[in-house]
Amino acid sequence: MKINKKLIIILSGITFMCTSCRDWLDIKPEDEVYGKDLFSxxxxxxDALNGCYMALADCNAYGERLTMSNVESLAAQWNLTSDYYRKADYYFLHHNYTQDDAKNAIKTIYSQLFNVITQANMIIGAxxxxxxxxxxxxxxxxxxGEAYGIRAFCQLDILRLFGQLPQNATLTVxxxxxxxxxxxxxxxxxSFEDYVKKLDEDxxxxxxxxxDYDLIFKYTFDQLNTPSNINLNDDYLAYRQLHFNYWGVxxxxxxxxxxxxxxxKAHDNAMEIINAKGADGKSLMKLSGREDLLKGLYACPSECLLAIHKYNLRDYSPTVLGGDADRKINPSEQLCLNGTWNLQRLFTGFSITSxxxxxxxxxxxxESSSNGQKFPTLKKYYSKYSSDNDxxxxxxxxxLRISELYLIAMETTTSLEEANALYKEYMASHxxxxxxxxxxxxxxxxxxxxxxxxxxxFYAEGVMFYQYKRRNSTSMTFLFGETMNEGLYVLPLPETEYNPNAIQ
Incomplete structure (x- = not known):
């Protein structure tokens, strides 16, 4: 794999707007990246770890492409009728990886993930x-510990995007x-098996x-989100939901x-978190329900075991997803659903009035800006909430949200009684x-x-493509006229990278 030297220092989409990161941003990508000056x-x-989180939250990674747009288009989540505006998303929707815009998007995602990984490796080495x-x-x-968590998080998504099917693969990568x-x-x-071993080790x-050291064992998540109330000597160690904390790992x-x-192992780890107690002796984290949503906290932050901070999220998310009732959209430009019937289809079996x-x-x-037609748009990232803890x-x-742990535990339990108990609690929060x-x-x-x-x-959280892939599903809910197969679930490595699979 070739790593562009510039990728080590390109940190676009900055989320931590603070002068303390400037030393990290000025690093030259040569031997001095391990130099005594920075890590003295x-x-x-x-500063180095902040830079790593900034790269993780870049719009070419989890700030957009791997949550809201490209990876969701791979799962046919959005209505795209032409390639006029969002070319990469359109071709991802149709799983055409050879078109130039799709190839460029793949290269961008791959490069940004390895940008983050390289920075995590710098910190681990330092x-x-x-x-x-x-x-x-x-x-x-x-x-x-956070650097190891970041590396594993990104390497797992390299595997889930570019790797073979996790089970019964005939195409090996x-x-x-x-x-x-x-x-x-x-x-x-x-190989897949050895790669997974590396992930497990990390x-x-x-x-x-x-x-033995994470402050989440001494304080609750809520307490750590207001560090001035607990008199920490080092506020950097607070805000554990925005860092790779023990429970996030x-x-x-x-x-x-x-x-x-x-x-x-999936069940045991999920149940360990669900049953865990916080520093106050209460449940570590509760499922997010109406209380959050009534406040305009549409991304369910109170149940996030891990999240990224984007200070300008309200500014750019409507240009991607709409979600702002005061703005009209162009349904070819914003990512939305084609009609309320598709949204109602999504909630089949449940009362949409509750x-x-x-x-x-x-x-x-x-409302569409062109013809007045109405489209459902997601407002998950257009929060109306504003306070000191914004x-x-x-x-x-x-x-990572605790909702995902409930679904994992339900799917992997061998006890129908446990599955129903978790299901009842989970749906009560809805x-x-x-x-x-x-x-x-x-x-x-x-x-x-x-x-x-x-x-x-998990709409617009970059989850669904991997759910289809691990099952090798031949269909997707909103994918019409196309049958999925094993090859379509394996994104090709960028042409600029060494690829041992191409010569097999």
Whole structure:
């Protein structure tokens, strides 16, 4: 794999608008990336980690392409009738990866993910070489643990986008797992099984570093979101929902194990989080319901185990998704659904007069700027909330939510009783009452419920394509006239990259 040297320092889409990051932004991508100057102090490590999160939140990564737009188009989530405005999304919708705009989008996503990975590798290497420059062992462990978590998060999505089917694959793919920041070193390409082992090792390392030091064991998430109330010596260690905290890493483990089909480990990790107690002795995190949505917190921030902060989210999200009732849209330019009947189809089986996701997260009658036709648009990222905690409430994009852990636990449990108990609690948070007659009658019924529920719950969070892929689904809810197959689920590596799979 070739890594463009410039990618190491390009950090567009900045989310942390602070002068403390300037040293990191000025780094030259040569041997001095490990230099004593940057990592001679704890502040330097913090600046480097901030830069890593900034790159993660870039619109070419999870700020848009891997949440709202490109990856959702791969799952046929949006209505796109032409390639006039959003060319890459249009060709992704039709799984045409050879068209130039699609190829450029693939290259951009791949490059940005490895940009983040390379920066995480710099921090991991610096912790090994210059870690003694951080006087507090807890601070060092948290920074190193977060870097391992970031690397694993991005490498998992390299696997889910570019890798083979996780089960029963006939098309095998080797992928690079980067563990060095040295741009002169080509990372090793691994088979699917060996790649997963590397992921598992990174996640275990992150957990081992965070389990004894993460402040989430001393304070609740809410307390850490208002650090002035708990008199922390170092506010950088607060805001754990915006950092790779211990429970976020455990959630990522559950996501990985579900994807590869290790249902026992997926279930155990999911239930560990669901049953976990916070520092106050209460449940670690509750499901988000009407209370959040009535405040205009449409992205359910109170149930985020991990999220990214985007200070300008309200400014750019309507140009991608609409969602602002005061703005008309061009349905060829904004990503929306084609008619309320498709939205109602999405909620088949549930009362749309009570289901709070239908009522609050969707703007049902967004008017077209051309002909006055009405389209449902998603307002998940157009929060109306504003307060001192806006950074962790209204300006966030979820990466891991406890809702996902409930779905994982339901799908992987061997107990119908447990599945129904989780289902009842989960749906109560959506204002849907589950009676004995509405309960699942078999574990097969649980499995059949899952795919549609992932789609309802995680629209524009970059989840659905991977759900279709792990099942090797031949159809998608809003994909008409096309049958999916194994090859369409494997994005090609950019043509600029070394590709051992092309010569097999």
């Amino acid at each position: 102090s704890y502040q330097g490590f913090k 912790c090994e070489q210059y870690g003694n420059n951080i006087a507090d062992p807890a601070s060092r462990a948290m920074i190193e 080797s992928l690079p797992y980067s563990e060095s920041a040295d741009i002169k070193i080509m990372p090793v390409y691994y 996640l275990d390392k992150a957990c081992s570093l965070l389990k 455990k959630a990522l483990k559950a996501r990985l194990y579900l994807y590869i089909g290790d249902v026992t 289901h709070n996701r239908y009522i609050y997260q969707w703007e049902l009658n967004t 950074m962790v409430k209204g300006q966030i994009i979820p990466l 204002d849907i009452s589950i009676s004995a007659e509405d309960s699942f009658t078999s574990l097969d019924a649980v499995a059949n419920f899952m795919l549609a529920e992932y789609q309802r719950e």
